[in-house]
Amino acid sequence: MLKKLYLFLKTFILTKDYKSRQKLNKHQANSLFKFLKNLNSDFYPKSLDLKDFNIIDKKIFMDNFSKINTLNIDEKTAFNIAIKAEDSRDFSSKLKIKKKNITIGLSSGTSQNRGVFLLSDEEIAIWSGYMLKKMLPKPYFKKRKIAFFLRANSNLYESTNKSFLEFRFFDLYKNIKEHITSLNAYKPDILIAPASVLSYLANANNLDIKPCKIISVAETLEPHIKDKLKARFNQTIHEIYQCTEGFLAHTCSFGHLHLNEDIVYFEKEWLDETRFVPIITDFKRQTQPIIRYRLNDILHIDNSPCECGSARIKISRIEGRCDEIIYLKDKFNKDFLLFPDFLRRAVLRTKEINEYCFVFNKQNYELFAYIDNLEYELELKNNLEFLFKDLNIISPKIVIKQYERFEFMNKRIRIKVI
Template identity: 35%
Template sequence: MKPAAAFFTLAAFLEARRRQMLYQDREGLLRAQERRLYSFLRRKAGRVPAFEDLRGRFLQDWPIMDKAALMADFASYNRLGLTAAEGWAHLEAGTSPEGYAIGASTGTSGNRGLYIVSERERYRWLGTILSRALPDFLSCRHRVAIVLPANSRLYDAANESGRLQLRFFDLGLGIEAQFSPLTEFQPTVIVGPPKFLRALAESDTQIAPQRIFSGAEVLDEEDRRVVETRFDLIVREIYMATEGLFAIACPHGTLHLLEDQVAFEFLPLEGSANLVTPLITDFSRETQVMIRYRMNDVLEFAPIPCPCGLPHRAIQQVHGRCDDIFTLPSFGSPVRVTPDVIRNAVLKADKRISDFRVIQTGQNTVRLELKTEEADCLQTAAASLRTLFTACGAAPEIKPVAAALPPPSDRKLRRVRVEFA
C-alpha cells in the first residue's frame, strides 16, 4: 500500500462524505455549488489557453463546447499543453506524463475522446464514488469486480488505497469467459455494463454479491428486472463518461446528479416534453477544463423526489444518446423519435420479448430484430412500431428479422441505434 495513496483516498472520501452530510436541503446545496463554481471560474478555469480571456465571467457568458471542439485543439483545454497526438501516443505506449493518467472513450459513436487527470483528481474521483456507493469501505474490506471492455488507471487508485481488493475483468475476452474467474474471486461488489450483468444473471454462476452497479450502457428495465430477480438486489447505476463522473444511484436505485462538484444546465430535447440533454461544468477538475460541455446523452428527470432525502437532482433514466434518435421523413418537417419510446413500443407488444434491436438503416427504413426463439413475436412488435411511427406522422418501411442477438463483448450494447450517414 502506498502511504500517499491511502492518505489521499481517505481525505477524498471524508471530504465527499462531509459535503453529502452538510447539504441537507436543495437551497443550501445550490448556494454552496454557486460559491465553488464562481471561485473556479474566477481562478482556475482561466489557466488553460482556451479560457484565459474569459476569466471571471458569469457561466452563461462562457461559450458552449463539445467533443469536436475539444479534440480539434486538445492542448488548449489542458494545463499541460498536451496535444491530442501526444495523448494518443501515450495511450498507445501505455505511458503518461509523471503524476497524471490518460484515458480514452470506447469510440462507440465513431469519434473517440481523450481525457487527462492528475493523481489528486483520481483520488477525488475515487473518494466521491466510495462516499456514495461504498460508504462502509472503512469498516468492510470489499472485493470489487470491475467488468468492462477496457481497463483504466482510474481504477488503480482503488487498489492503491489499501482498503479495497479490486480486480479488473476484461470483457474484450468474451462475456462467458468471465464467469469462472468471478466464481473464484467471489466479489462482494460487481460493477459492469447491463449486457454483462444480465448474462451473468441468466447463467448458473455461483456468486452472491452484496451490491451491483450498472454503468457504461443504458440500463433497460427488462435487464434491471432480470438481474434484480436473480440476485435479490437493487441494481444501482453509475453515470460516468469520458467527460467525467456525473451521477451515482442511492440505495433506493435513484440516480442523483453530483451537483456538489458539477454544475448542470439542461437543453430541452426537440419534440419531447420531459427529455433534456445536459451541459456540464466540472468545477472539481483543473487539469483538463470542461466548461459548458455539451453532452450527447438524453436524460429524463424523476417526476417525484426520492425517498432517500438527498437534495441532489434525481434522474429517472439515462435514455441513450442524441445520435440514436430516429429522424424520419414526414408530410411536413422530419419527425424525431427518441430511443425510450421505441424501446417501450417493442417491449409492450408482447411480454415474451426478452431482447431486441431496432436500427434505422436508411432515411426511411428500420430493421427490427428479435431473438430466433421469439420469432413468432416479430409481426406483433413490428405492428406496435408502425402504430408508434404513424402517431408521430412517419411511415418508415419496417423489416422484421429473427437473429441470435448475442451481446457484443467489445463495444457498448445499443438496442436502439442509427446506422446510416
C-alpha cells in the first residue's frame, strides 16, 4: 500500500513537460537504457541496443503472450478472467501470482482482434500518477467530480480515485438516456467519454452540465465532431490517445495532441511526408514489456512549434488504421495509397449521411459504399468520382448499397479491404 502511494506521488511530482528537445532525448536514452537493463522476459533478446530487437505486431505479440509477460501468464487464463469481468460487470478482481496483484483488461476491437493487457499494482500507481498530472486542470488537489463513460470499468481507472477526486463510472452498456438524468444530478467537473458519446450528449437538449474539462477517449475524434463539441460546450476539447499498448498521446492546454515521448519511445515508419505508422517501446511496462511494437494506426505529424512550448512531437490527427488503406492504381499503373481520410471527406461532403462504411474488393477493383440514406446515392457517387479524377487515379467501380453493420466494424474501423 505504502509502496503504491510512494510510486504514485513520485510519478506525480516528477512528471513534467520537456521544453528542450535535447533534454528530452537525454531522458529517453537514460530511460531506454534502464528499461532494457532490467528487462526480464523469455521472448526478447538480452541486449541494450534496440536494433537487436525485431519489430513485432499484434499477432506476434499475442502468439507469444506467455513468453513475453514476465509472469508467464498464458493467454487463455488472461482472456477468461477478463471476459468473466466483462460479463459480470464486476471489474475489481485481480490475479494473484508470485506475490503480485495483476489487473487484466481487454482492449476493444473485434473478437478476432482483441488485445489483453496485464498491469501490476505498481505499474497502475505509476500510470495514475502520470495520467492525473497530465490531465488534471490546475490547481491539482482541488475537489473535483469526474464522470467517466466507458465500455468497461477497470482497476486501472479506479486507481485514479483519490480522496480529492470523486469518480463515477457510466456504463456504456446501459441506456444513455438514463445517463443524462444521472449526469444532470451529478454535475461533473470533468467529463470523459468516447467521441460518439460526447457527440450524442452535445445534441441532447435536456443536458444540463457545465464541466470545466472535456476529454475524448477510445475513439478517433474527427475534426467536425470536435468543432461541434467546442461550439456546444464553449471550450477546448481534449483528447487521450491510449490503447492496451500504452498511454501514447494527449492534448496540451492549447488543444494539440503531443506524443508522450517521456514514457514511450516512438520510431516512425513513414507512409508519405506527413503520415507515419508508430513503432513503440514503452519504458514503464515491466509485467508485459512492449518493445518495437508496430501499431496499426496512421498518425499525421505537425512540424510547426506549439504555443505550449512542449518539445514533444505534435500530431495533427490520428487518421485511422493501416488496414483501412486501399491500394488503387494511378494512370501509370503504379500503386496509389488511398488513406481513410479521402473517403471520409467524400462522405462528409455529401449531406445527410450519418452512418457509412466501405468495402473494397481488390480482385474486382470494386468499391462498395454502404450508406444509411440512399436518397443521396447519386451525390456520393459524384463526389467519389470527382475525388478519383482529382487524384489522377483509375476509378474503381462504385456500387452504393443500403447501410448495414458488419462484423469487422467497430468504433474506429469503417473501411475493409477484401
